Amino acid sequence: MDSKTQDARRVGGPDDLNPTGAQTDDLLMNAVKAVGDAAYRWSIDDDLLYWGPGSEILLGISEISKISTHRDFTSRLVTDGPSRYESICRSRESDAGSGVPYNLEYRIRDDFGGMRWVEDRGRWFGGPDGAPAFAVGVLRAIDERHKREEELVRLSTYDELTGLLNRVRLKEALTDAMIAAQRGRQNSAFLLVAVDNLALVNDAFGFDVADEVIVCVGERLRGLARRGDSLGRYAGNKFGLVLPNCNEERLSAVCDRLLAEVRDKVVMTARGPVAVTVSAGSIALPGHASSVDQALARAEEALVSAKQRLRDSHVVYAPSREREKTRLRNINVADELITALNDKRIRIAYQPIVDATTCEPMMYECLVRMEQPDGNIAAAGHFVPVAEKLGLIGLIDYRVMELAVETLRARPDVKLSLNVSGRTTGDRLWRDTLASHLDRDKHLAERLVIEITETVAIHEVSELTDFVATFRELGCQIAIDDFGAGYTSFRNLKTLDVDMVKIDGSFVIDLATNPDNQFFVRTLVDLARNFNLPTVAEWVSNEEEVVMLRNLGVEYLQGFYLGEPRMTLPRPLAGIDTKRTVA
Structure with a gap:
């Protein structure tokens, strides 16, 4: 390609960016360049791309000639949905004269080993046969927006301190496990694990050390979790573990292993080693709960029972008629x-x-x-x-x-x-x-x-x-x-x-x-x-x-022998001075 053709493709090509072929409006081009966007025109029939000023900077391409054809350009794209060609050239819509709009988002590999998110907005225009003949549009860098969106997704999914699932996602995982169990595909179980006496760690070492303890316990539990298990931070010092394909007979052994994993190794913190134990309450599903809220409540109940025994204990929930009568x-x-x-x-x-x-x-x-x-x-x-x-x-x-x-x-x-x-x-x-x-x-x-x-x-x-x-x-x-x-x-x-x-x-x-x-x-x-x-x-x-x-x-x-409780006080004695207080 000679320098004249290359320069034409950079500036806008022989037909420029205007579908009528008029000369590019300088004001529009300067505005696009000023906001950091990159304009382009794609001639679909000959697969040529014409790029406006600033395209190299936005896309991280050292020479714009490297993407002078649509095939060269799409070889760098990464998208989870339909390809750019399919979205435009195989569109089911037809051009009535004003073009057909499109809006795409994808990643593009730059020349520095990185990936850049871009938003691609434009219109394609049909030829005499109505098929897409060319397209004009603008690319905009959206890396920062995607980072914010990914962070929001992360925060809505994972606990900020431990990186484990948060309470909402943990409940969703428990819901899925219960639905599968209720349909008869497999038994499952839910464990609620709590760090013992974390308040004492707070008092003795400070809240930052207590946070280190929580993170370390979470890592140890994650190390024992199987592929397919769901582990999350339920609240404060509590972790929830959803165990698909786990029956009631195995629960005690699972709890023993979890407790030992925490108990047998001290937690190394910034202020020295801290000995930590956990207690656990567990429930087999679907046999002992008909809903997620009921499963959580009964696991909490089992955990409370474990804590009432001793530290480093676990209890598997079992129904009790007497307990239900007391609650009622x-x-x-x-x-x-x-x-x-x-x-x-x-x-x-x-x-x-x-x-x-x-x-x-x-x-x-x-x-x-x-x-x-x-x-x-x-x-x-x-x-x-x-x-x-x-x-x-x-x-x-x-x-x-x-x-x-x-x-x-x-x-x-x-x-x-x-x-x-x-x-x-x-x-x-x-x-x-x-x-x-x-x-x-x-x-x-x-x-x-x-x-x-x-x-x-x-x-x-x-x-x-x-x-x-x-x-x-x-x-x-x-x-x-x-x-x-x-x-x-x-x-x-x-x-x-x-x-x-x-x-x-x-x-x-x-x-x-x-x-x-x-x-x-x-x-x-x-x-x-x-x-x-x-x-x-x-x-x-x-x-x-x-x-x-x-x-x-x-x-x-004081006592019944000397006077039983009565709903009324005795009357004052006749002649008593009611303004005088009794000693």
């Missing part, structure tokens, strides 16, 4: 509880706490009850354990607090004791609401004792300090309930600055005939006395226990 009961009780809250059928029963010497009521403990639609009263044991398990206890505590405040306002002659769950001590709304009531009426605070269970005092001392300080400053007293059941550190009592301790009722049962209980009560009373803390003995059931507790130095008593 929990659902019914929860529904009953929410309805009772909405209907304001949560009530208070008042149980007297009496002076050990005179047996006269000094205050009343507020015990929650539920009034049922038929008017019967349900004891706390019917619904409180379920409320605690399902996270509804805060709603109950809030309602009981409102009722206690109403009672204190209506009965200036009584002093009340109000139980608070561990969850509620951190409930800002509960705290602010009660503080607002007490701040408006100081006489309410003088007649209110707030009881915190000992287990909360043991585990949440730092969190409770502010809670206790807030209500003591407002004028309330603070009591530790169930004292002795958890062996509270007396240093914690001093830190919390409580006003009273209530001895756990389990030490009062059979006090007259049980030397161990006598020893415990005597010890607890002596220790409380060293801190100048009055004591209340719970569950007092007979006169003999009253006498013994009084002799041991217990100041206050």
Whole structure:
């Protein structure tokens, strides 16, 4: 090819880029060049390509003559769909005079060993027979756009930290496995694997090391996964593994191998070696789940059971009628509880706490009850354990607090004791609401004792300090309930600055005939006395226990023998000054 012909093909050819053969519009060509695009004209009959300015730069071609024919050009293309020739020359559309548009995307090999993504937009025009005669178009570099799209696909498919499947894709893989299993093609299984005590690693080494642990555990699990298995990061420290063609009999052996792979090698991190174990819950499919959500829930359940045993344990899900009955009961009780809250059928029963010497009521403990639609009263044991398990206890505590405040306002002659769950001590709304009531009426605070269970005092001392300080400053007293059941550190009592301790009722049962209980009560009373803390003995059931507790130095008593919980308070004595607070 002579230089004149070559130069013509670079600039636009004898017919230029215009299908009418007019001279190229300089303004249009300059605009195309300015945005970095490359214009071309393809003469289909003789297979010649005419390229506009800037084509070499866009395509990474050192000499444009290397792609002066369509055959030369397409030899460099990589496309997943129909070829460029098929898309244009074998189009089923016909040219009505204005040309037929096309829009293609493909990769082209450059002269530097790389691949470049381009978008090819143009129109082909038919000859006298209607068949495509020539095409004109523009190529645009779209590498950056494809990188962004690939990154979006990656992020929508893979977990950013571990590179494993993310939760969405893991569920899709589980769906596919369950469909195959339900159609009878093969059994499958699902494993949920969690790193044990990752919070301790966070505290001891930092979150960056915990991330290293998660990544390493993921790599080890991936190393054990078979071809066709699907491994993903389910959430936080949990991994999910879908096992096609795996029956229930093999699950225990699979779990043993996974646990050993993690347990037997320390994880080398930037801050040194870390010993790690995992626990696993697994479920065989389709036998024990009819849906993906059910499979996930039951695998979670098996994992929780494994963690409750010991670290480095695994449990294969097995159905249990008793467990299902318990769950059904929990659902019914929860529904009953929410309805009772909405209907304001949560009530208070008042149980007297009496002076050990005179047996006269000094205050009343507020015990929650539920009034049922038929008017019967349900004891706390019917619904409180379920409320605690399902996270509804805060709603109950809030309602009981409102009722206690109403009672204190209506009965200036009584002093009340109000139980608070561990969850509620951190409930800002509960705290602010009660503080607002007490701040408006100081006489309410003088007649209110707030009881915190000992287990909360043991585990949440730092969190409770502010809670206790807030209500003591407002004028309330603070009591530790169930004292002795958890062996509270007396240093914690001093830190919390409580006003009273209530001895756990389990030490009062059979006090007259049980030397161990006598020893415990005597010890607890002596220790409380060293801190100048009055004591209340719970569950007092007979006169003999009253006498013994009084002799041991217990100041206050509570129990059915001294007064059962009642839904109403006794009327004030005639002539009592209701404006005076009870000591």
